[in-house]
Amino acid sequence: MGKIVISENVSLDGVIQDNPTGEDGFGRGSWFTRIGDKDREAWAKIEFEEALGAEALLLGRHSYAWFVARGWASRSGEWADRLRSLPKYVVSSCALEGPDWNNSTVLTGDVVKEVSKLKQQVNGDIVVYGSGRLAHTLIEHDLVDELRLMTYPFVVGAGERLFGQTSGVKPMRLVDTRTVGDGLAFLTYQPVRVA
Template sequence: MGKIIVSENVSLDGVVQDPTGEEGFGRGGWFRQLGDKDRAAWAELELQEALGAEALLLGRRSDAWFAARWLSRSGAWADRLNNLPKYVVSSTLDVPRWSNSTVLKGDVVKEVLTLKRELAGDIVVYASIQLVHTLMEHDLVDELRLTVYPVVLGAGERLFGGISETKPMRLVDTRTVGDGLAHLTYQPVPRNGLVPVVDG
């Protein structure tokens, strides 16, 4: 049985919008404020996560964004990301942009449940905020890995904006990345002591 791992970069106040400053958000570009030591430590963290992943799960826009940045690169991290199996959730996409990708066009919940049954290991979700909202809403996330950047933006799209009910979490790991980043790992607290089940 696969595990859905949501791995995100967030500001101190939970904003995920436009980390690289390419989307026109006035407070974007916060990822680029990293110093060299923090950037190197973050890259090593991400490489190790990619090496431990079984597959990636992405939304349509994230598929295009990552493809444009990674397909032309080489090296251990790029090779791993480009070669991993990828599953792109979209009702409109026919041909995904990133390599080794399959489009999931049906009902998102059913498609993800099927994917979890068919794969063993970590199925990592990067970016793909609308997809993350859907996964959280339907209790399909097995683990959250948040890399927290030491900046308060005060505005912007937040990782969990629009979730309809409380989602209790338990902290299972913390670590410092470089000098300024915190990496926090959470797992959902089962409701009434039972793991939620959604019929396929």
């Protein structure tokens, strides 16, 4: 059975918008350029390890387009090769042109049903990058098995946040913490399933 893993770059106050590069024009992003080389190298190592451990990617339409626009479909190198080789599932209510990244499948219809079926079909980690609205839906419907939060040492003060309004409290258990470089924290949480 598959395990849905939300993997996010997040500020101290939970903002995920326009990070880490600041290319979306929000004006409070670009966190990646504000950290040191040691932090960036350590970040890349963890992200590559995560890609090696994944069995599939699950992305919202906008995050998928972000990866394609930045050349991940044609980049060279081990990390790009690994992401290219993984099956990619894109949640979208409209048809995608392409899809432009090999091994991509568009999931249409009811998100909860489609992701539940996907968890039955894939054995191992199904990693969700970015995809804020998708993450909200997955959290709300208790489909998330793990949260991996690369936490940047910034209070952004505004913007879209990883955690939206939920129908109730979603208890989580901290299962791992790692210092990344000099200034980042990598926090791993798993939901506490209430019987």
